[in-house]
Amino acid sequence: MTALPSTEQVWKALAQIPDPEIPVINVVEMGIVRGVEIEGNKATITMTPTFSGCPALHLIREQLERTVRALGFDPVEVKTVLSPAWSTDWISPEAKERLRQYGIAPPKPRGAQDFLIELEAAPTPCPRCGSLNTSVKNTFGPTLCKAIYVCNNCQEPFESFKTV
Amino acid sequence: MRSEVREALIAKLTALADDEVILAHRNSEWVGHGPILEEDIALANIVQDELGHATLWYGLRQQLDGSDPDQLAFFRDANEYRCCELVELPKGDWAFTMLRQYLFDLYEALWLEAARHSTYQPLADAVQKIIREERFHLQHTQAWVERLGQGTEESNRRLQQALEMQWSYAQQLFVPIPGEELLVAEGIVPDLAPIKERWLEHSTRHLQAAGLKLPINPGYQPTSRAYHTEHLWSLLAEMQSTARWDAEAKVW
Numbered sequence: 001m002t003a004l005p006s007t008e009q010v011w012k013a014l015a016q017i018p019d020p021e022i023p024v025i026n027v028v029e030m031g032i033v034r035g036v037e038i039e040g041n042k043a044t045i046t047m048t049p050t051f052s053g054c055p056a057l058h059l060i061r062e063q064l065e066r067t068v069r070a071l072g073f074d075p076v077e078v079k080t081v082l083s084p085a086w087s088t089d090w091i092s093p094e095a096k097e098r099l100r101q102y103g104i105a106p107p108k109p110r111g112a113q114d115f116l117i118e119l120e121a122a123p124t125p126c127p128r129c130g131s132l133n134t135s136v137k138n139t140f141g142p143t144l145c146k147a148i149y150v151c152n153n154c155q156e157p158f159e160s161f162k163t164v
Numbered sequence: 165m166r167s168e169v170r171e172a173l174i175a176k177l178t179a180l181a182d183d184e185v186i187l188a189h190r191n192s193e194w195v196g197h198g199p200i201l202e203e204d205i206a207l208a209n210i211v212q213d214e215l216g217h218a219t220l221w222y223g224l225r226q227q228l229d230g231s232d233p234d235q236l237a238f239f240r241d242a243n244e245y246r247c248c249e250l251v252e253l254p255k256g257d258w259a260f261t262m263l264r265q266y267l268f269d270l271y272e273a274l275w276l277e278a279a280r281h282s283t284y285q286p287l288a289d290a291v292q293k294i295i296r297e298e299r300f301h302l303q304h305t306q307a308w309v310e311r312l313g314q315g316t317e318e319s320n321r322r323l324q325q326a327l328e329m330q331w332s333y334a335q336q337l338f339v340p341i342p343g344e345e346l347l348v349a350e351g352i353v354p355d356l357a358p359i360k361e362r363w364l365e366h367s368t369r370h371l372q373a374a375g376l377k378l379p380i381n382p383g384y385q386p387t388s389r390a391y392h393t394e395h396l397w398s399l400l401a402e403m404q405s406t407a408r409w410d411a412e413a414k415v416w
Contacts, residue, residue, distance in 0.1 A: 052293055053216025082220070083289035085296060139304050140206035144213060144297075148202070164296040 005071050010036045010043065013071055017063050020056040021143050024102045027060055031090025034081060043073035048086045051144040051164075088163050100127045105149065105160035124160050126151035134158075169350060172343030173284070174228050175246065176353060178236070179341055179389055181221035182247035185237055186396070187268060188214040189403050193255050203258075206304060210265065213297045220290045227286060238407035242396040246341070249386040250333040252396045259312050259322035260329070266305035267334045267367065273302050274362050278354035287352065306370060313374025324376055332383035338363070339387050 005013070014036070015028040027033055027047075035046035045064050049057050061078050068076045088107035091099075096106035105127045123132045131153035138148040146159045165173070188211045195211075198204030222233035250268070255261050276295045282288040312319040338360035340348075347353045368378060406413060 049216075049293075051213065051216060051297060052220055053212040053214070053297075055212070082293050083285075085289070085292040087296075138202040138206055139300055140202075140209035142205070144209055162300065 004038070004041065004073060007036050007038050010038065010068060010071060010073075013067050014045070014064060017060070017067060020059050020063075021145075022099070022102070022104065024098045025091070025095040027064070029092045029095035031086060031092075032060060033064070038073070041073060042075050042077070043068045043071075044077045044079060046079045046081055048081050050086050054144055086164070088161060091161075099161060103127050103158055104146065105158060107161040107163040110163055124149055126154060126156065127158055128156050129154040168343065169346050169352070170228060172341075172346045173352060174225055175341055176344060176347055177221050177225040177228075179246040179248075181218040181225070181233075181236070182245050182389075183251050183268075183337075184214045184218035184221065186245070186247040186399065187251040187265075188212075188218065189399060190251060190253075190255050191261060191265065194261065199258055207261075210301050210304070213301065216297070217294050220294065224286050224290060234407070238404045238411075242392050242400055243390075245392065245396060245400070246389040247392070247396070248333075248336045248389060249391075249393050250330060250336060252393045252399065253330070253333065254395055256326065257322055259319065260326040262305055262308040262312065263323060263326040264330055265301070266309045267330060268337070269298065269302040269305050270367055271334070271337045271359070271363055273298050274359050274366070275354065275356075278359055281351075282353065283351035309370060310374045313371070313376050320375055323374070327371065327376055328379045328383075331379045332385040335360075336386045336389075339389075341389060 011028065011033075014033050015026050017027045019025050019027055019030050019032075022030075030050070032047050032050060033045065034048050035044075037044040037046075045068060047061065047064060061080075065076050065078050087110055089110045091107065099106045105124050108122055108124075124134050125132050126134050126149075129151060131151055133152040134149050135152060136147060137150050137157065141148045141159050145162055145164075147162055148157060149160050150157045191207055191214075192211045194207050195204060198207060218237075219233060222231075222236055225231055225236075226233060250264060253260075253264070273295075276291050276298060279291045280288060280295070282291065309323070312323045314320070338356045340356055344353065344356075348355045371378065
């Protein structure tokens with residue numbers, strides 16, 4: 001009988017799964033996968049939703065299960081936890097840089113937020129030319145996690161990750 | 165948990181979820197018909213978030229009584245729904261839709277803020293999740309109220325008209341459901357009375373700053389969530405038709 005992969009190897013395999021809506025970063029860097037537990041042949045993966053209504057969640061759950069099953073684990077359980085609530089602070093710095101290169105302005109550090117009073121802590125720099133002279137076109141974008149901006153310097157519209 | 169508290173919590177979670185589902189469905193009627201593309205997208209985003217919130221509330225109920233969220237959404241009749249009447253009203257014009265969403269968002273944001281410290285941990289966890297999404301909604305609809313109120317004579321007139329219709333309906337959001345006092349006593353959900361005061365204070369200030377007049381005539385104010393407007397029947401007929409034709413349809 002061949003030995004099953006270690007917890008670390010499972011994490012590595014999961015890091016091969018791209019986020020379905022933002023393929024330049026994977027689900028581990030995104031902070032969606034919260035835990036991997038191995039008990040004999042059984043693997044339990046814990047995940048947390050980014051946005052509660054995100055339509056990609058079903059797909060991510062299926063892909064996590066399929067990936068771990070393909071490593072030889074059986075049964076495989078994918079658990080969803082809400083607490084602590086997902087935050088864009090969990091997206092790794094390397095992944096944030098890749099977002100920027102992909103043309104999506106990365107989220108800012110979250111800090112303390114009084115949710116009724118919404119103040120932009122720092123201006124959002126254009127991911128293409130780096131100008132700070134940008135304005136919000138729409139606080140909602142093509143996916144739940146993004147807003148639409150336009151750069152007043154290079155005239156390019158761009159998406160910006162919401163800070164949550 | 166004592167059985168009467170559990171029953172009250174199931175009822176409260178149902179009411180919270182039902183409000184979100186029905187409002188989301190109403191607003192989804194704008195998809196493809198928004199005044200401009202950006203707004204079409206924004207409202208669709210808000211709808212998707214509200215459906216996510218409903219999923220969380222139904223999910224909490226499921227943990228208590230094993231009920232299936234899809235069954236609750238698609239196989240209950242209007243009489244079994246526990247939404248408030250405000251969310252059932254036809255979508256009307258853009259001013260009507262934006263004002264309703266604003267009044268509801270402000271209530272939801274304030275309720276969530278007060279519910280963060282719920283003694284029932286699963287509810288407190290769900291609140292932490294929802295609160296982060298809700299502030300984007302409030303920011304958006306608040307701006308629309310201001311824009312329409314201070315826009316043109318026509319946009320102000322339409323918004324004022326919507327306010328006169330909705331103001332008294334909105335008060336139902338602050339009517340406790342039967343047994344809610346048990347939940348408040350246990351610290352599971354916040355007391356609605358102080359939330360209503362804050363809501364009145366915030367909304368009055370914002371609406372007046374937008375150039376609107378609060379209705380003097382109190383109008384019809386629904387109280388029990390067991391009763392509904394005629395509009396809920398036609399809404400459900402549409403919303404539930406696919407599921408009732410083919411309950412096993414798993415792919416959307």
